[in-house]
Every structure is written in C-alpha cells, then in structure tokens.
Amino acid sequence: MSLEQIAFADRIILNKLDLVSADQKEAVIKRIKAINKPVQILEAIQARVDLDQLLGIGAFSLDRVLAVEPDFLEDKEHEHDSSITSVGITCEGACDPDKLNAWLRRLLTEKGADLFRSKGVLAMAGSDDRHVFQGVHMLLQMTSSAYDDVAPWAPGEKRVNKLVFIGRNLDRTDLTSSFKACLV
Numbered sequence: 001m002s003l004e005q006i007a008f009a010d011r012i013i014l015n016k017l018d019l020v021s022a023d024q025k026e027a028v029i030k031r032i033k034a035i036n037k038p039v040q041i042l043e044a045i046q047a048r049v050d051l052d053q054l055l056g057i058g059a060f061s062l063d064r065v066l067a068v069e070p071d072f073l074e075d076k077e078h079e080h081d082s083s084i085t086s087v088g089i090t091c092e093g094a095c096d097p098d099k100l101n102a103w104l105r106r107l108l109t110e111k112g113a114d115l116f117r118s119k120g121v122l123a124m125a126g127s128d129d130r131h132v133f134q135g136v137h138m139l140l141q142m143t144s145s146a147y148d149d150v151a152p153w154a155p156g157e158k159r160v161n162k163l164v165f166i167g168r169n170l171d172r173t174d175l176t177s178s179f180k181a182c183l184v
C-alpha cells in the first residue's frame, strides 16, 4: 500500500474482494480509514464499480470541498496505525481574516511538506460570503461566494467552520487550538 496515495485519494476501489474474508476486508478498510477518514471506499470484484461513482465526481470542485462529511468531523477517534492521519475541525464562529491568513501561511510553510490535502469551509467576520479553501501540500486555493458558485451564508444560518487536514504527524490539539485562535 502506498500511504501517500491513500492519504491523497478522494475515492479508493477495493478490488479482488472475492479473495478475502469479511474480516480481512474490514481490517483493510480500517487501515485505510485510519489514514484517510473521509475517503469513500468502493468495494469491487473484477474491478466492477458503478462508473457514476467515479466519472464526473469533480473531486477538486467546490461541491466536493463543501461536502465535508459531518460524521468524519465529529469523530474524535485517535486510532491510527501510521503517522499519516486526518484531522477534522468543526467549530462555530467567524474568522478574523488577517489572523486566518497568517495561520494558514505559517501552517503551509512549516507543515506543507507533510500536508497532503487540506480543505475547508469558513465564515469570515463582517462577511456573508462562504469561504472555501482546498490545498495540496504548500499550494492553497481560496475562493468565496463573492467570486464563485458558492452559496453565501443564509440569513440566520449557523456559521460553522469546517476544516479537514490529511497528512503526516499532524497534531490535532495544536491544529484545533491554533485555528480557534483565529476566531474573533
């Protein structure tokens, strides 16, 4: 198994399942999820998968970023069998844009090599625009409903920031507290 490929993937096809027991399959799924919690696993025999699940999924589209799985974000499990893990942060509030920029810049500079994927949906103080970011290692793209086809925060909608980081040696406690320090 290539850990980086698993960490990077949005979807993984688990093929040749006729050759393993249910327990063996579950063990492999557990290992994959320990590395990349939000990944979607497609089970297959003779590589037969529903093509609709693979084609046109727009893995890098904003829809995908916005579809941050809530069960993943709420999962507080720490279990993992390698140094590659995923960290989800979900937290109501509004970010101070300057603090957030400084935090992201520092994170990418210091941890970029270890950060395979990052993505998130953010609320900014003083703005009704929903901000969306996604990154690969040091590269980060940020957009918002001001520029793109992203729905702004609806009137009265709870502004819940959601972030996902997948990478090596991530410190969940530090990531969470340093993000929360960006809130106004």
Ligand SMILES: Nc1nc2c(ncn2[C@@H]2O[C@H](COP(=O)(O)OP(=O)(O)OP(=O)(O)O)[C@@H](O)[C@H]2O)c(=O)[nH]1
Pocket (backbone or CB within 6 Å): 015, 016, 017, 018, 019, 044, 045, 046, 047
């Ligand atoms: N039993 C079983 N054999 C399969 C399945 N899928 C593919 N194979 C067989 O596995 C062999 C390798 O298939 P390839 O399509 O060449 O796959 P590959 O990725 O190039 O090779 P490997 O990953 O090394 O197996 C072929 O003989 C396939 O018929 C499956 O679901 N079950």
